[in-house]
Amino acid sequence: MAVVVLALFTLGVLWIGGRIDTALAGERTGPEGLPRITVHAGDTLWEIADALTQEGDAGRTVRHIVDLNGLAGSAVRPGTRLYLPEGLIR
Template identity: 75%
Template sequence: MVVLLALFSLAVLRVGGRIDMVAADERAGLEGLPRITVHADDTLWEIADALTKEADTGSTVRRIMDLNGLSGSEVRPGARLYLPEGLVSVR
């Protein structure tokens, strides 16, 4: 149990450390949303799980897919994904 908690904490720190704010974007309605850069070995499910608090991870995956126009949950390293508002607090 302690190992799982430690791994989850590391995942949250890893994902949270890569979130940045976007001042403006060419896609309407996405200005100011937080974005994340996908790194090697990241999966959309892991990203969503690390960002989801007491909610359904599958729902968060679907929200990220819809927001970014993804047809599937596969993501590639280097991709920049918009995150739904309210999932994370960005400083």
């Protein structure tokens, strides 16, 4: 009986692990076809958004970049590659 329970538990863990891996793989792929930039030392997300926003609210552009790249906030590190919303590159 213990062997059957252990086997079912192991199969359940493997199934859940496979589902998590599949979900994470979808998150890693990123939005294909969108322009990307690399953050350089001294860059801030606000400066990047302000430089790219032709008219309107740079804060809205920051929020869009944060959402698009799955960032926890507006802090970015040098070397980070960011996807940009369509239509922002001048």
